[in-house]
Each structure stands twice: as C-alpha cells, then as structure tokens.
Amino acid sequence: MTGLRRRSRNTRKQNARPLIARHSASLAKCLVRWRWFALVLGLATLGPLWWAQAGLRVNRELAAMFAPDDPVLNDYQTLQSTFGGNVVVMLVYEDDLWSVDGVRRNRQWSTRVDSIEGVAGVLSVAKLVDVFAYLRPALPFSNRSEPALLDRGDPIAEQFRDLFEGYTHGPERSGRSTASIVAMIDPQFASRAVGALKTLSREMGNQAVLVGEPVLLEDAFDMIVADGRRLAIGTISLLCLVIVVSLQDLRIVLLSAASITWSTIATRALMVAWGIEMSLVSTILIAIVAVIVVASAMHLGVQRFRGAVTIERVLAGLAIPISLTCLTDAAGFASLMVSDVRPVTQFGVMTATAAMMVMVSLVLFAPAIMSLPDRLSSRWVRNASRSGHAVTMSVRHHDALRSMARWCVERSGVLSVLVVVTVLIGGIYVSRLTTNTSFLKNFRDDSSIVSAYVRIEDRLGGAGVMDVMIPAPDQITSEFLKTVRELEDRLRAIRVGSQHDVGLTKVLSLADADAVAAQVTMLSFVSPEVRLAGMRSAIPTFAEALLTFPNASDDRSSQTDQATEQRWLRIMLRTQEDLPGPDKTALTEAVRNEVESSVWKTSRRPVVTGYSVLMANLVSSLVRDQWWALTTALFFVGAILWWSTRRFGEMIAALAVNTIPILIVLACTGLFGGELDLGSAMIGAVSIGLSIDGSVHFLTGYHRRLRRGHAAVDAAIDSAADLGAPILLASLALVVGFAVLITSPFVPTSTFGLLVSVTLGLSSIANLTLLPALVIAFSRSSKVMR
Known part of the structure; x- marks a missing residue:
C-alpha cells in the first residue's frame, strides 16, 4: 500500500505540469484571438487612469517617514507640541562679530529674518546683546560706547557669551567668528519661510548657508523628485538601447514602452485610490517598473525568434514562467511591508502593485504588438526566423554554457556543501555589519548640503541635535535648577566609543542662563521665576522653546493636552552628526540612562528625543527589519516555487542559490568599510524577488524536458545551455536598469542600484551553474530516500 500511495503521489506530481501546460496553451490561444480587443482596452483605460493618478503627491513631512504609533515619533511630537511646535533653521555666515559694526550687521540680518512670514522668533548675538543689557543695564551717566556683552573684561559677559557658543556663534578665529541667526519657524509655513531664507542667504553672499531640519528635508525631496525623473x-x-542592440526588434521596444506607461499610470492611480502618498524612496517607481517590464520582454523577444515559432507558441511557453516571475517580484517587494519605516512600507506596496500591473499590461499589449509585421525587426532576425534557425546571439555561447553546466553537475555534491558553508559564513558575517545612522551621509560629499553641514560641524560644534524634556515644578525653584545643572554636568562628562573620546559637544538650558543672571547683584535677590520671566520678555520665542510658562499664549492653551498640563524644562544637546552608528547609539543610550537615573519629584517621566535620535532610530529600525523582510520574501517566493514545481528540494536549491549573491555583496560591503544604510538594507528582499526570475525559467525548462523523457542530468544541462541566452539577456536588462541608479546624488538610491545590479549579475551566473548542480544533488538524494 505504501508503494501504491507513493506512486500515486508521483503520478499527481507528473500530471500537474501537463495540466498547467494545457491551460497555458488555451490561455495563449484566447489571448491571440482577442489580442486587438485587449490592445484597444489597454489604450482606452489610459485616459481614466491618467486622470485618477493626477492626485498622487509626495509627502515631505518628517512624520511621514514613521508609523503613526511609533513611540520615538510620539516623543518627538510631544516635544514639539509642548514647546510650541516650531522647527529650527540656522542662517550661518562669517563676520567680525564681536565689534560694534558686527553686532549692527547681525541686528540688521536678524530683523530681516524676523520679518519673514512663518518665522515665529529669532535668537542671535543681537538678541543676546539685548538680554545682557537687562542683566547689565547701563548707568544713567555712563559713557559706554559699546554693548555690555562685548566687554572683554567682564567675567559675567564672558560666561554669557560662552553659554550660547555653538548656537548663536562659534569660537573666534583670527578676529572673525561664525555667526548663526537661529530662526524658529511655524511648520505650517515652513516651505514658504525656507524659500525666503534661501533668498536672503544668497543676498548675504557666498559664505552664508542655511541649515536645519526643514531645509534638509526640502533639499532632499527636491533632489530626489528631480532625480526620479x-x-x-x-x-x-x-x-531600449539594450533591446535594439541585442534583439534588433522595434516590437519589443514598443511593447516595453506601452507596458511601462500603462503599468506606471495604473499603479499611481491605485495609490491614489488607496490613500497612499509617495515618500522618500518611492520616486524611483518608473525606473523599477521599466526594469521589470524589460526583463520580461527580453524573454518574449528571445523565444519569439528561436526559429520559426508562432506568437501563440511563445505565449503558451512563457505565460507560466513570466506570470511566476511577476508574482515573485511582487512577493519580494511586498515583503518590505513588514518594516516599521513608513517610506519603505509604502515603497513595498507601490512596487508590489507595479509588478502585478506589469503582468496585466503584458496581457493587454503583448499579443497584439508581438503580432505586428516582421519588417519591424532587422533583416538578420527575419532571416533567422524564416530559416528555422535560432538567432546567432542565442547559440553563440551555447557550447560554453553547456560545458559550464556539465562541469558543475559533475561536482554537484561538493558544490552543495560549498553552498551550505557559504550561506552560514555569509549570514554570520553580514549580521555583524555596522549601521550608518547619519542622515547627512545620504548625500554625496561634494553636495551643497554636506558642505553646509560640515561647516556647522567644524565651526559650531556639531550638527546633531538631541533634546531632553525634564518635568518641572509649578514654581521654578533654585533647588530644581541646581538639580538640572548637576544633570547637565553628568551629561557633559559622558564618554563613549572604543577610545572613550565621544561625547556631547554642547549642553544648554535656561538653568545655565539663570546661573549667569544670578551672579548679577541686582538680580541675585529675586527668585528664579522673576529672572526667567525677564529673559522671556527679552527673547520670548526662544525662552518659551526651553521652558513652559504659565499662560504662555492663548493659542498654546487652546491646544493644551495632558502632556502640557505639566510644566517642562528643555535641555538642548548637540553632537557630531557624522558619528559612527555604534558610537551614536551608545551616546544616546548613555544620555537616556543618566536622565532616567535622576530623581524628579513628579509622576511624569523625562523624555530623551530630538532630530538625531529620530533619524538614528529610523535607519536602525530599517536595518533590523531587513532580516524580517528577507525572511518574509524567502517564505513567499519559496511558496510560489513550491506551488509551481511541487518539489521541496528544488525550492530550497533555488532559494539558496539566490541568497548567496546577496550575502556575498553585503559581506563585501562590510569588508571594504561600507555600512548598512537606507538603500543597502532593502536589497535582500528586492533581489530575491527579482533574481528568482532565472530560477523559474530554468526549472520550467528542466521539467519540460523531464516530461519528454530526458534523464535528469541531461535535462539540467540542456536547460542551462538553451535558456542561458534569455536568462543572461534578461539579467543584463536588470543590471543595466538598476545601474543607472548609481548616478543618483542621493546615496541610498545609488547604493541600492549598485548592490542590486551586482547581486542580480551574480545571481544570473549562479542560476546557470550552481542551480543545475543543486537540482541534481537533491534529485539524487530523493532517489536514495525512496
């Protein structure tokens, strides 16, 4: 009975593919019969789809990069809502700042900045001069000719200048200083205000630069949108050039153009219908669609002219493998949806949808366009087609491919062990790669964005921004401010890194300003609340950005929630933005440990947040999620392969063969000093979905030959040799398509293009060498088990 059941299962496995083949033949006949109707349907739907996709827009908000319930984002939003929600922009320039003329120019520029619509307040040296005048008022009969803050002999003035160094100014160098006008911008008017500030910076001269979170995001998105086009x-x-040179057939070019256009428009229309917006990495949608379309069209082109083959036979032979490759492409992209990073999730949804739309577009356009007259192809291709011989390109290296496949099959046992060892070692090595947590490194070193931030790093002590929110009592007391300053001293003493040389470059709060003010005789007798109220009157927006005051504003009170009922004090921290990932993570954790270890007489917990914490968590989350995405991609792609082959061993072989190039590429990235970033963290799942194309076509040809009675070894060798040309040409299309992304000025896009190109190139070779060997090895092991 056991033998009968085994034979019955084997019979069902053998009959499964013929049944699919009969259905594909019927489908091909139906498509050819209704090809002109399908073409008209495809062209007729372009108009409505174009109208529907017009509403798709790019979301440039920082919150759009995170899941709505992300606790790190919620802490950052709590910081913004508690202290007014303003975002900070710094207008930086060089000047002889500590002179009467320098202060006068600084006041002029500060007034210009303050008058821009959307700017809620300004902090600058000129503003500090006004605040210090409150601390050191001029005597009635004084003949002082310069502001009190410029008095080099006043120790309190010196302390006050040092207090704001790194924010309003940098250290003096050869009589000149880096001046910074800190503008606090209402997020509702951020785009308009940033545009006006850029105009002002150009008016100030070549040395003036504008930096800050909204500037970085605006410039990044402008660059990426233009880059996508x-x-x-x-x-x-x-x-198209690759198609013309390799296949010499304008029909494939027409098919590719029609499919790319329809698939892109249909995908964008569906995104609008689903309420999904384009984000940071979604702007390369058209390039991704083009690569998927041309890879499929290559197979159609090569098979169409393999002798005198009718379009019906081509469609019948390729309907299943092309459908499977579109499904595996979709599975690879869709696996990115497991990420907590919203741009990556939306990219996964969008590209997975695009892969399915490619399959629909090929159904609509391929039968009719491929039926157009032969005169659209070159004379060389027409002669080959009429003579019944395969085109020269597909047979030129046939013997070399056969010899290579035979050599690998004869050593299938050794290669199988080598594959297992490579997967294990590669996985261990890749898991130790470091992470790039600096958003600034997403841009090339010669870009204006990087140049501006390097200047901030060098002149103002660091472009990395962190914030600590401390719950404050209803009445600010000297004891509370003393506790805050003690915490600040511990924060300044933090040292992390392998050499213990990484720490905070600046720590500042109103507790420090109050300590300086308390040294003034006239103010030493009043309470901290009175001193802080005086600072608030001089620089209201800045003071309210560092401490919540009772009845700060009617608008604020109308938006008061549970978070702002408690008074809060803000400690601003600065770090070097270009710190290595491990050092930045260690520094953030050290800050959090110091803050949480402090005892505060309130039920509310302190919060450590800030732009640097937010962006570091973004990349770290993506790198963490890449393993889940890769695992998900392997599961779904494996399920599709198992459904198509009904052989577990062949599924494992295909997945292993296509995983090895990913591990090799990522391991080499670490070996040459690279780090995982926004681009490299996505290549695993995406590459699996794309590279499995070659495996699907190989396994399809292998099983076709088995059904014809070929021995397993001969079937594997012949499939590798006969399918080598279409697999290599399709891989060439993929490699060329993704290689174009290398020219992007946005480093993650460039990295993504480079690594995917190399991975797909290696995968195409592996599918013609290692896969035949592993298939035979699994075939022999299954016979031994039976």
Missing part, C-alpha cells in the same frame, strides 16, 4: 529617462533610454 532623470533616472526614469535614463533607465528607459538605456534599456
């Missing part, structure tokens, strides 16, 4: 044009142009 440029990459789309470059990708499509190069891929």
Whole structure:
C-alpha cells in the first residue's frame, strides 16, 4: 500500500505540469484571438487612469517617514507640541562679530529674518546683546560706547557669551567668528519661510548657508523628485538601447514602452485610490517598473525568434514562467511591508502593485504588438526566423554554457556543501555589519548640503541635535535648577566609543542662563521665576522653546493636552552628526540612562528625543527589519516555487542559490568599510524577488524536458545551455536598469542600484551553474530516500 500511495503521489506530481501546460496553451490561444480587443482596452483605460493618478503627491513631512504609533515619533511630537511646535533653521555666515559694526550687521540680518512670514522668533548675538543689557543695564551717566556683552573684561559677559557658543556663534578665529541667526519657524509655513531664507542667504553672499531640519528635508525631496525623473529617462533610454542592440526588434521596444506607461499610470492611480502618498524612496517607481517590464520582454523577444515559432507558441511557453516571475517580484517587494519605516512600507506596496500591473499590461499589449509585421525587426532576425534557425546571439555561447553546466553537475555534491558553508559564513558575517545612522551621509560629499553641514560641524560644534524634556515644578525653584545643572554636568562628562573620546559637544538650558543672571547683584535677590520671566520678555520665542510658562499664549492653551498640563524644562544637546552608528547609539543610550537615573519629584517621566535620535532610530529600525523582510520574501517566493514545481528540494536549491549573491555583496560591503544604510538594507528582499526570475525559467525548462523523457542530468544541462541566452539577456536588462541608479546624488538610491545590479549579475551566473548542480544533488538524494 505504501508503494501504491507513493506512486500515486508521483503520478499527481507528473500530471500537474501537463495540466498547467494545457491551460497555458488555451490561455495563449484566447489571448491571440482577442489580442486587438485587449490592445484597444489597454489604450482606452489610459485616459481614466491618467486622470485618477493626477492626485498622487509626495509627502515631505518628517512624520511621514514613521508609523503613526511609533513611540520615538510620539516623543518627538510631544516635544514639539509642548514647546510650541516650531522647527529650527540656522542662517550661518562669517563676520567680525564681536565689534560694534558686527553686532549692527547681525541686528540688521536678524530683523530681516524676523520679518519673514512663518518665522515665529529669532535668537542671535543681537538678541543676546539685548538680554545682557537687562542683566547689565547701563548707568544713567555712563559713557559706554559699546554693548555690555562685548566687554572683554567682564567675567559675567564672558560666561554669557560662552553659554550660547555653538548656537548663536562659534569660537573666534583670527578676529572673525561664525555667526548663526537661529530662526524658529511655524511648520505650517515652513516651505514658504525656507524659500525666503534661501533668498536672503544668497543676498548675504557666498559664505552664508542655511541649515536645519526643514531645509534638509526640502533639499532632499527636491533632489530626489528631480532625480526620479532623470533616472526614469535614463533607465528607459538605456534599456531600449539594450533591446535594439541585442534583439534588433522595434516590437519589443514598443511593447516595453506601452507596458511601462500603462503599468506606471495604473499603479499611481491605485495609490491614489488607496490613500497612499509617495515618500522618500518611492520616486524611483518608473525606473523599477521599466526594469521589470524589460526583463520580461527580453524573454518574449528571445523565444519569439528561436526559429520559426508562432506568437501563440511563445505565449503558451512563457505565460507560466513570466506570470511566476511577476508574482515573485511582487512577493519580494511586498515583503518590505513588514518594516516599521513608513517610506519603505509604502515603497513595498507601490512596487508590489507595479509588478502585478506589469503582468496585466503584458496581457493587454503583448499579443497584439508581438503580432505586428516582421519588417519591424532587422533583416538578420527575419532571416533567422524564416530559416528555422535560432538567432546567432542565442547559440553563440551555447557550447560554453553547456560545458559550464556539465562541469558543475559533475561536482554537484561538493558544490552543495560549498553552498551550505557559504550561506552560514555569509549570514554570520553580514549580521555583524555596522549601521550608518547619519542622515547627512545620504548625500554625496561634494553636495551643497554636506558642505553646509560640515561647516556647522567644524565651526559650531556639531550638527546633531538631541533634546531632553525634564518635568518641572509649578514654581521654578533654585533647588530644581541646581538639580538640572548637576544633570547637565553628568551629561557633559559622558564618554563613549572604543577610545572613550565621544561625547556631547554642547549642553544648554535656561538653568545655565539663570546661573549667569544670578551672579548679577541686582538680580541675585529675586527668585528664579522673576529672572526667567525677564529673559522671556527679552527673547520670548526662544525662552518659551526651553521652558513652559504659565499662560504662555492663548493659542498654546487652546491646544493644551495632558502632556502640557505639566510644566517642562528643555535641555538642548548637540553632537557630531557624522558619528559612527555604534558610537551614536551608545551616546544616546548613555544620555537616556543618566536622565532616567535622576530623581524628579513628579509622576511624569523625562523624555530623551530630538532630530538625531529620530533619524538614528529610523535607519536602525530599517536595518533590523531587513532580516524580517528577507525572511518574509524567502517564505513567499519559496511558496510560489513550491506551488509551481511541487518539489521541496528544488525550492530550497533555488532559494539558496539566490541568497548567496546577496550575502556575498553585503559581506563585501562590510569588508571594504561600507555600512548598512537606507538603500543597502532593502536589497535582500528586492533581489530575491527579482533574481528568482532565472530560477523559474530554468526549472520550467528542466521539467519540460523531464516530461519528454530526458534523464535528469541531461535535462539540467540542456536547460542551462538553451535558456542561458534569455536568462543572461534578461539579467543584463536588470543590471543595466538598476545601474543607472548609481548616478543618483542621493546615496541610498545609488547604493541600492549598485548592490542590486551586482547581486542580480551574480545571481544570473549562479542560476546557470550552481542551480543545475543543486537540482541534481537533491534529485539524487530523493532517489536514495525512496
């Protein structure tokens, strides 16, 4: 009975593919019969889809990069809502700042900045001069000719200048200083205000630069949107050139153009219908669609002219493998949806949808366009087709491919062990890669963005921003401010890193300002609340950004929630932005430990947040999620392969063969000093979905030959040799398409293009060498088990 059941199962496995083949033949006949109707349907839907996709927009908000319930984002939003929600921009320039003329110029520029719509307040040296005049008022009969803050002999003035060094000014160098006008901008008017500030910075001269979170995001998105259009044009142009040179057939070019256009418009229309917006990495959608379309069209083109083959036979032979490759592409992209990083999740949804739309577009356009007259192809291709011989390109290296496949099959046992060892070692090594947590490193070193931030790093002590929110009592007391300053001293003493040389570059709060003010005789007798109220009257927006005052504003009280019923004091921290990932993580954890270890007489917990914490957590989350995404991609792609082959061993072989190039590429990235970033963290799941294309076509040809009675070894060798040309040409299309992304000025896009290109190139070779060997090894092991 056991033998009968085994034979019955084997019979069902053998009959499964013929049944699919019969259905694919019927489907191909139906598509050819209704090809002109499908073409008209595809063209007719372009108009409505184009109208529907017009509402798709790019969301440039920082919150759009995180899940709505992300606790790190919630802490950052609590910080903004508690202290007014303003975002900070710094207008930086060089000047002889500590002179009467320097202060006068600083006041002029500060007034210009303060008058811009959307700017809620300004902090600058000129503002500090006014505040210090409150601390050191001029005597009635004094003949002082310069502001009190410029008095080099006044120790309190010196302390006050040092207090704000790194924010309003940098250290003096050869009589000149780096001046910084800190503008606090209402987020509702951020885009307009940033545009006006950029105009002002150009008016101030070449040395003036504008930096800050909204500036970085605006410049980044402008660059990426323009980059997406440029990459789309470059990708499509190069891929069309590859088609013309390799296949010499304008029908494949027409098919690719029609499918790319329809798939992109349909995908964008569905995004609008689903309420999904384009984000940081979604702007390369057209380039991704072009690569998927051309890879499929390559198979159609090569098979169409493998002798005198009708379009019906081509569609019947490729309907299943092309459908499976679109499904595996979709599975690879869709696996990115497990990420907590919203741009990556939306990118996964968008590209997975695009892969499915590619399959629909090929159904609509391929039968009709591939049925167009042969004169659209070159004479060389027409002669090959009429003579019944395969085109020269597909047979030129046939013997070399056969010899290579045979050599690998004869050593299938050794190669199987080598594959297992490579997967284990590669996995261990890749898991130790470090993470790039600096958002600034997403741009090339010669970009204006990086140049501006390098200047901030060098002149103002660091562009990294962190914040600590401390719950404050209803009445600010000297004891509370003393406790805050003790915490600040511990924060300044933090040292992390392998050499214990990494720490905070600046720690500042109103507790420090009050300590300086308390040294003034006239103010030493009043309470801290009175001193702080005086500072608030001089620089209201800045003071309210560091401490919540009772009845700060009617607008604030109308938005008061549970978080702002408690008074809060803010400690501003600065770090070097370009710190290595492990050092930045260790520094953040050290700050959090110091803050949480302090005892505060309130039920509310202190909060450590800030832009640097937010962005570091973004990349760390993505890198953490990449392993879940890769695991998800392997599971779903494996399920599709098992459904198509019904052989568990072949599924494992295909997944292993396509995982090895990913591990090799990532390991080499670490070996040459690279780090995981926004681009490299996505290549695992994406590459699996794309590279499995070659495996699907190989396994399809392998099983076709088995059904014809070929021995397993001969079937594997012949499949590798016969399918080598279409697999290599399709891989060439993928490599060329993604290689265009290398030219992007946005480093994650460039990294993504480079690593995916190399991975897909290695995968195409592995699918023609290692996969036949592993398939035979699993075939022999299953026979031994039976």
